Amino acid sequence: QVQLVESGGGLVQAGGSTRLSCAASGRSCSSYGMGWFRQAPGKEREFVAAINGSGGRTNYADSVKGRFTISRDNAKNTMYLQMNSLNPEDTAVYYCARSAIGSGYTTKGYEYDYWGQGTQVTVSS
Numbered sequence: 001q002v003q004l005v006e007s008g009g010g011l012v013q014a015g016g017s018t019r020l021s022c023a024a025s026g027r028s029c030s031s032y033g034m035g036w037f038r039q040a041p042g043k044e045r046e047f048v049a050a051i052n053g054s055g056g057r058t059n060y061a062d063s064v065k066g067r068f069t070i071s072r073d074n075a076k077n078t079m080y081l082q083m084n085s086l087n088p089e090d091t092a093v094y095y096c097a098r099s100a101i102g103s104g105y106t107t108k109g110y111e112y113d114y115w116g117q118g119t120q121v122t123v124s125s
Helices: none
Strands: 003-007 010-013 016-025 034-039 046-051 059-061 068-073 078-083 092-099 114-115 119-122
Touching: 003 114, 010 059, 016 034, 016 092, 016 119, 034 068, 034 078, 046 068, 059 068, 059 078, 078 092
Parallel strands: 010 119
Antiparallel strands: 003 016, 016 078, 034 046, 034 092, 046 059, 068 078, 092 114, 092 119
């Protein structure tokens, strides 16, 4: 079993920055791709960013490209999402997840098997 716990959310002013963390426990996730997703009120969950097992390859949604950076520290079994230039449209619950397809990354939510409980990010204008 794998447990994923997000932290770092909160209230941020537009134009500001924050960093989310996703700590994994139970089993190492270093051999698996991981990703961040988000869900805003009244909207479907959407892909934000993904990273492969080694951390050498990443992929971003167009809406966050150039503003968000995904990274991981396999020694700490932790993944991060650095979020810069935030705007109110980034307000959502952010979830981290572990890929079920191995060390590669994927943008498809159904290809992830373990999910965190989510952390709220609210961007005020």
